Amino acid sequence: MSENIAAKEAVSKDDVDIAIIGGGLVGASLACALAPLIDRYRLRVAVIEAAPLSISKASISKASTSHELAYQPSFDARASAIAQGSRVHFERLGVWTRMAEQAEPIRCIHVSQRGSWGATRLEADELGVEALGYVLPNAWMGRVLHQRLAEMALEWHCPAKVDTIVPTAKGHRLTLSQGRTVEARLTVLADGGRSGLKERLGIASQARPYGQQAIIANLEVSRPHQEVAYERFTSQGPMALLPLSGNRMELVWTHRQGADEAIMNASDGDFLAWLQQAFGDRAGRFRRVGQRHRYPLSLVTAEEPVRPGLAVLGNAAHALHPVAGQGFNLALRGVMDLVTVLGESLALNRTLGGLDALSAFEARRARDRRNVIRFSDGLIRLFGIDQPLLAHARGAGLVGLNLVGPLRRTLARRAMGLER
Numbered sequence: 001m002s003e004n005i006a007a008k009e010a011v012s013k014d015d016v017d018i019a020i021i022g023g024g025l026v027g028a029s030l031a032c033a034l035a036p037l038i039d040r041y042r043l044r045v046a047v048i049e050a051a052p053l054s055i056s057k058a059s060i061s062k063a064s065t066s067h068e069l070a071y072q073p074s075f076d077a078r079a080s081a082i083a084q085g086s087r088v089h090f091e092r093l094g095v096w097t098r099m100a101e102q103a104e105p106i107r108c109i110h111v112s113q114r115g116s117w118g119a120t121r122l123e124a125d126e127l128g129v130e131a132l133g134y135v136l137p138n139a140w141m142g143r144v145l146h147q148r149l150a151e152m153a154l155e156w157h158c159p160a161k162v163d164t165i166v167p168t169a170k171g172h173r174l175t176l177s178q179g180r181t182v183e184a185r186l187t188v189l190a191d192g193g194r195s196g197l198k199e200r201l202g203i204a205s206q207a208r209p210y211g212q213q214a215i216i217a218n219l220e221v222s223r224p225h226q227e228v229a230y231e232r233f234t235s236q237g238p239m240a241l242l243p244l245s246g247n248r249m250e251l252v253w254t255h256r257q258g259a260d261e262a263i264m265n266a267s268d269g270d271f272l273a274w275l276q277q278a279f280g281d282r283a284g285r286f287r288r289v290g291q292r293h294r295y296p297l298s299l300v301t302a303e304e305p306v307r308p309g310l311a312v313l314g315n316a317a318h319a320l321h322p323v324a325g326q327g328f329n330l331a332l333r334g335v336m337d338l339v340t341v342l343g344e345s346l347a348l349n350r351t352l353g354g355l356d357a358l359s360a361f362e363a364r365r366a367r368d369r370r371n372v373i374r375f376s377d378g379l380i381r382l383f384g385i386d387q388p389l390l391a392h393a394r395g396a397g398l399v400g401l402n403l404v405g406p407l408r409r410t411l412a413r414r415a416m417g418l419e420r
Contacts, residue, residue, distance in 0.1 A: 017352055026332070050159055089332050111231045306361060
């Protein structure tokens with residue numbers, strides 16, 4: 001009897017070097033970035049994802065080319081702004097060529113303030129780059145990343161949830177909903193902070209609600225967007241329009257808490273009319289709106305991004321206001337920095353997941369994170385004060401920024417993720 005129990009425990013227990021909790025954009029990017037270390041050091045890496053995968057090894061093997069894996073973009077597909085610096089990271093991961101098939105470049109960012117004169121334009125040509133950034137459907141990015149992961153030697157637990165996570169002398173023990181146990185030297189929380197694992201580990205977060213809701217929807221406009229992204233500040237909050245394929249743009253429209261209710265419940269015609277009044281005609285006439293989504297906005301930062309044998313990435317580590325579109329770009333830089341530190345540890349034959357290495361990783365991230373938060377949060381505070389004299393001053397500042405090349409180029413490089 002005891003031998004049977006021991007055999008069953010052996011089958012249901014996995015010892016891995018790295019366990020990634022969350023197979024979304026951040027977790028999948030991390031797994032892709034680990035490919036050289038997996039090959040060089042024969043690492044065992046497990047990815048634990050609660051949602052079923054859209055790509056499997058079987059589907060990859062049946063397709064003679066990646067193009068045979070059909071993809072039908074939806075009008076309502078959510079999208080993300082990818083900075084130029086993130087494109088560089090995706091090129092290093094070997095996935096950018098495929099991602100670029102659905103990427104819409106941003107050649108210009110137009111920044112303005114409603115009801116006030118003054119604007120500034122950030123141009124790709126001025127910086128000598130192909131684009132300031134790109135807009136990609138989230139579903140497409142996930143598909144490309146998972147297609148790459150299906151080709152790698154990874155251990156997938158999907159769909160599966162982590163029921164318990166317990167620190168051990170060698171890392172962490174994860175008990176999965178499937179009944180399996182995973183012993184990991186390094187565990188990475190990349191689950192978006194939705195699972196409650198961070199809280200169960202006693203990792204507190206600082207949260208400051210903005211008192212705003214973000215409404216997100218795709219729009220059809222009456223004329224070509226010419227690859228221009230718009231950032232417009234209003235008394236309700238900032239609004240952004242991002243170029244998508246065809247005559248489509250993604251809208252991110254923030255409202256004060258409570259003021260969003262009427263907008264969400266309005267008919268499509270009323271919604272478009274209110275949007276046109278708030279934004280103006282610079283982008284043309286808004287002719288069609290897709291499904292609307294909304295979520296509350298807060299500035300959230302984890303107080304312990306690292307512990308022995310544990311690292312927290314992505315929205316689990318920090319959630320930002322979408323005004324500057326820096327959330328995922330900040331997370332991707334965290335992914336690449338973590339892989340760099342792990343590579344250094346392995347090269348020196350140091351303990352994977354040791355606190356010294358993870359503290360070095362956090363030191364790399366702290367300055368970048370502070371700068372991005374200061375940048376995005378500062379914009380909200382500056383443009384969130386509804387006073388006529390300050391509005392004129394902000395308008396003059398936008399004009400001045402447009403006239404002073406070095407300042408404008410510095411802002412553009414920050415938006416591109418090329419300056420930390």
